[in-house]
Every structure is written in C-alpha cells, then in structure tokens.
Amino acid sequence: MEVTARAPGKIILAGEHAVVHGYTAVASSIDLYTVFSIRLRSDDDTVKLKLNDIGLDFSWSVRRIKEVLSHLGSPFSSTPTSCSLETIKSLATLVDEQSFPETKIGLASGVYAFLWLYTSILGFKPATVTVSSELPVGAGLGSSAAYCVSLSAALLALSDSVKLDVSQKGWSMFNESEAELVNKWAFEGEKIIHGKPSGVDNSVSTFGNVIKFKSGVMTRVNSNMPLRMLITNTKVGRDTKALVANVSARKSRHPDAMCSVLNAIEAISDEWSTIIQSHAVDDLYLSANEEKLRELMEMNQGLLLSIGVSHASIENVLQTSMKYKLASKLTGAGGGGCVLTLLPTHISGEVIDKLVEELGSFGFQSFTAGIGGKGVQISFDHSS
Ligand SMILES: Nc1ncnc2c1ncn2[C@@H]1O[C@H](COP(=O)(O)OP(=O)(O)O)[C@@H](O)[C@H]1O
Ligand SMILES: C[C@@](O)(CCOP(=O)(O)O)CC(=O)O
Ligand SMILES: [Mg+2]
Structure with a gap:
C-alpha cells in the first residue's frame, strides 16, 4: 500500500x-x-x-x-x-x-x-x-x-x-x-x-x-469577499531563516521603533480580516472595500521595507504594478521571492495580460492561484 x-x-x-x-x-x-x-x-x-x-x-x-x-x-x-x-x-x-x-x-x-x-x-x-x-x-x-x-x-x-x-x-x-x-x-x-x-x-x-x-x-476567518491576487515570482532566491534572524536583530537594536512598526502591521492585519469578513451589499461597497485593501497593502509593504525585508526585485514589481494603479506587497519572508498584486473585480483581462507581459520582460513569472481552499x-x- x-x-x-x-x-x-x-x-x-x-x-x-x-x-x-x-x-x-x-x-x-x-x-x-x-x-x-x-x-x-x-x-x-x-x-x-x-x-x-x-x-x-x-x-x-x-x-x-x-x-x-x-x-x-x-x-x-x-x-x-x-x-x-x-x-x-x-x-x-x-x-x-x-x-x-x-x-x-x-x-x-x-x-x-x-x-x-x-x-x-x-x-x-x-x-x-x-x-x-x-x-x-x-x-x-x-x-x-x-x-x-x-x-x-x-x-x-x-x-x-x-x-x-x-x-x-x-x-x-x-x-x-x-x-x-x-x-x-x-x-x-x-x-x-x-x-x-x-x-x-x-x-x-x-x-x-x-x-x-x-x-x-x-x-478561522470567514472570507466573504472575492479575492484575486496576481502572484509574481521574482525568482530571486532567499532564505526565510536568515531574513527572520535579521528582523530579530534589528528589533533588538531598535526595540521602540520596531515595536511601533510591528503594532502598525498588526492594525493592518486586523483591518484586513474585518474587511474580508464583511458582506458586500452592492458593487459600490465592494469597490470601496477593494480600495481599502489596496491601501492596506501599500502600507504593509512600506512597513516591510522599513524592517529591511524588501529587495530591488520586489520594488521593481511594485513600480510596474503602480503604473497600472495596482498595489502590491511582498508575501512570506521577502528579500526576493514572491509579490502579491491585488486584482480588483473591475480590472480587465487585457490590463492583467499587459502587466504580466511587462513583469515577464524582467524575467519575473506571474500567475494566479485559487485562494482559500482545503x-x-x-x-x-x-x-x-
Ligand atoms: N519540494 C521540496 N523538496 C525539497 N525541499 C523542500 C521542498 N519544499 C521545501 N523544501 C525545504 O524548504 C526550504 C525552503 O523553505 P523557506 O526558505 O522557508 O521558503 P518557502 O517556505 O517560502 O518556500 C528549502 O530550502 C528545503 O529545505
Ligand atoms: C516571515 C514569516 O512570517 C513567513 C515566512 O514564510 P515563507 O517561509 O517565506 O513562505 C515567518 C513565520 O511566520 O514563521
Ligand atoms: Mg518557509
């Protein structure tokens, strides 16, 4: 067997x-x-x-x-x-x-x-x-x-x-x-x-x-929002263990500043979970929530940069997606690896294709994946 x-x-x-x-x-x-x-x-x-x-x-x-x-x-x-x-x-x-x-x-x-x-x-x-x-x-x-x-x-x-x-x-x-x-x-x-x-x-x-x-x-969070993310792999290798250790070292050098940053990140997580659990009553409400998530991703990424886990390749994805008025943030340990770009419901397939092509010209690979399965x-x- x-x-x-x-x-x-x-x-x-x-x-x-x-x-x-x-x-x-x-x-x-x-x-x-x-x-x-x-x-x-x-x-x-x-x-x-x-x-x-x-x-x-x-x-x-x-x-x-x-x-x-x-x-x-x-x-x-x-x-x-x-x-x-x-x-x-x-x-x-x-x-x-x-x-x-x-x-x-x-x-x-x-x-x-x-x-x-x-x-x-x-x-x-x-x-x-x-x-x-x-x-x-x-x-x-x-x-x-x-x-x-x-x-x-x-x-x-x-x-x-x-x-x-x-x-x-x-x-x-x-x-x-x-x-x-x-x-x-x-x-x-x-x-x-x-x-x-x-x-x-x-x-x-x-x-x-x-x-x-x-x-x-x-x-468990009961997500009631249709979430779509473009995942872009910068293909820049990194090691979670080393990145986690670097953040801890920065925290022991600057305990007060780091504590404020980490508290701000927690507020972003809490707001994320509240937003995705709410039921959209109409399209207007849905786009308002998508706009809030866009801002939260922008803020989260800024704070991740401040704790030293961004990377030139990640910043490149951010700049590229920003041209299409889309927000991105690194996911996981950072230092390279994958970046998420929020795809709002109103965005056309054509725009996504153009973005994927532009990201591909840097050697990055973008794809979507089903979110929230078993x-x-x-x-x-x-x-x-
Ligand atoms: N399919 C796999 N085959 C062999 N090792 C794997 C596999 N998946 C994960 N690993 C182990 O996990 C490590 C990567 O973990 P990590 O640095 O945390 O990155 P992540 O979890 O984001 O992919 C690899 O160095 C290897 O030790
Ligand atoms: C950086 C961290 O928050 C996530 C690491 O994720 P990954 O191994 O990079 O997929 C570490 C952790 O939570 O253990
Ligand atoms: Mg890991």
Whole structure:
C-alpha cells in the first residue's frame, strides 16, 4: 500500500515577520500543493528519499540511521517533540555521508527535517519516500510548511497514532484532533528549517481557508469577499531563516521603533480580516472595500521595507504594478521571492495580460492561484 498526502502552499495577506514576534497575521491557502508518497518496503532495509523538485536522491540503511541516532534511545514518540541541536548534528552526519552537493547546501535542512519526522513518527521502518511540489521552493509561498505538513500527514497515516479508514477512495480529510497532531509535528519540522517559525504557515497549510494567527493561536476567518491576487515570482532566491534572524536583530537594536512598526502591521492585519469578513451589499461597497485593501497593502509593504525585508526585485514589481494603479506587497519572508498584486473585480483581462507581459520582460513569472481552499488531505493506493 502507498500513502500519499498533499498539503497546500499559502500567501500571507498581511502580517509576515510581525507574526514571529507575537503580532497578528492573516494568511490564506492557495491551490498549489506539495505531495509526499510513502511506500513501506519489505525487500530490503533502506529508507530511500527522492526529492523530485531539486533532483536529489538519498538512501540510508536502517542500521546506519539507528547507529547514528543511538544516543536518543528509541525516538518513537506519540507526542510532537523538538529536535535538539545535538540531534541536528547527528542528522547532518547522515546527510553528509551522501555527499550533498555544495551548491544545494541551503536545502539540507529540509532533509534533516525529513529524517527527524520520519524516525520520530515511524521509527526505523524501511520505505521509499517521494516528494514533489507545484510550489516554487524558497519563494515565500510556504513550500517549507507544505513539505512538513504533507510529510507529517503521510507518516502519521502509517503510524498507530491515528486511525484512518484506509479503504476510502480518493482524497480524504483528517478529523480535527488528527489534523492538530499533523500540525504540531509539522511545526517541529518547520523549526528545523526556519529556526524560529511563528506557526502561521503550517497552520494554514494544515487547516486551509483563511486564518488569523497570533501568538500561536489560530482563528478561522470567514472570507466573504472575492479575492484575486496576481502572484509574481521574482525568482530571486532567499532564505526565510536568515531574513527572520535579521528582523530579530534589528528589533533588538531598535526595540521602540520596531515595536511601533510591528503594532502598525498588526492594525493592518486586523483591518484586513474585518474587511474580508464583511458582506458586500452592492458593487459600490465592494469597490470601496477593494480600495481599502489596496491601501492596506501599500502600507504593509512600506512597513516591510522599513524592517529591511524588501529587495530591488520586489520594488521593481511594485513600480510596474503602480503604473497600472495596482498595489502590491511582498508575501512570506521577502528579500526576493514572491509579490502579491491585488486584482480588483473591475480590472480587465487585457490590463492583467499587459502587466504580466511587462513583469515577464524582467524575467519575473506571474500567475494566479485559487485562494482559500482545503488544507491537508490523504489518500491510500492499494494497487501496489
Ligand atoms: N519540494 C521540496 N523538496 C525539497 N525541499 C523542500 C521542498 N519544499 C521545501 N523544501 C525545504 O524548504 C526550504 C525552503 O523553505 P523557506 O526558505 O522557508 O521558503 P518557502 O517556505 O517560502 O518556500 C528549502 O530550502 C528545503 O529545505
Ligand atoms: C516571515 C514569516 O512570517 C513567513 C515566512 O514564510 P515563507 O517561509 O517565506 O513562505 C515567518 C513565520 O511566520 O514563521
Ligand atoms: Mg518557509
């Protein structure tokens, strides 16, 4: 039997970075998924990991994994546990032995997260594990969270911790307490990749839809507004962990100024959630709300620039969309990656095409994605 789990990426509508410091963010799932498939093996004693998006394959013998992690005793745990620094070092040994290419070393933390979640949830069972994603990796659309959520979901489906109906056909959902367990394990994985994640990305990937998130607490937001965003990938590589650390360093250098900025970002998130929950009584009301969101995006972006997470490529997208009277803001950690441009309902397809073409002339790639769909899902294939 093969177990497959898929988890969506996300856009942060308002409040990235601020949310790491306990201020509110509003985020939505998007219909681009990361998919993990796991097939347990009985023919040999290896754990094989195929990372299709980055073209890397790994193979560890169970004996070697046991040997390297022997200081942990038995890593099986029914409750989500954090990976210690000492254990990360041991996991790095396992990865180094497979001669990880120097040019892709930034991706190694994802493999550490894999090894931690795998051995913690499933123990030392041989298997073939494959991951592939529709999300750009490291571009602000929450690929790290979708990776950790789909991996945790597939592992838990094979463990004794959750009891799923494996005879179900097609995609099925976890119940609330199972989803909560998936989310908690995924957060432990995100910690390995991000250092200090807020938890907003794994929560929206697990539960889907639109959420408000503050100090580790998620609230579901009932969006009643048709939201359309153009997502532009600047293709400038960046690393969430480094950007989050830079913001924290700036906060300790300028605590009062940063506190004011983060408070202002929180006010923007709160207003976002109020606006999208309101019911438009007519077209006039809808365009007035769209205009408010446009201004909130402009303000949020200005504040993100002030905390040091914008980038020349992001500013280029802002300037270009401004020519079409459209507002944009970075999404995720910034420093490159993806930018959101709000597409109001009245805008014509022709204008969008022209904007996409102009953005394309800089080497950027723009696309739209469905906003606010389901969270993590699981499916079982008995044919193999
Ligand atoms: N499909 C994938 N295959 C391998 N690693 C992945 C994949 N998706 C995410 N990752 C891991 O997540 C990291 C990117 O996370 P991050 O810097 O937070 O960017 P984002 O979450 O915005 O895409 C990568 O360096 C890698 O370790
Ligand atoms: C910057 C931050 O708010 C979002 C990071 O998103 P991403 O990994 O860049 O997709 C960090 C966090 O909330 O953990
Ligand atoms: Mg991430």
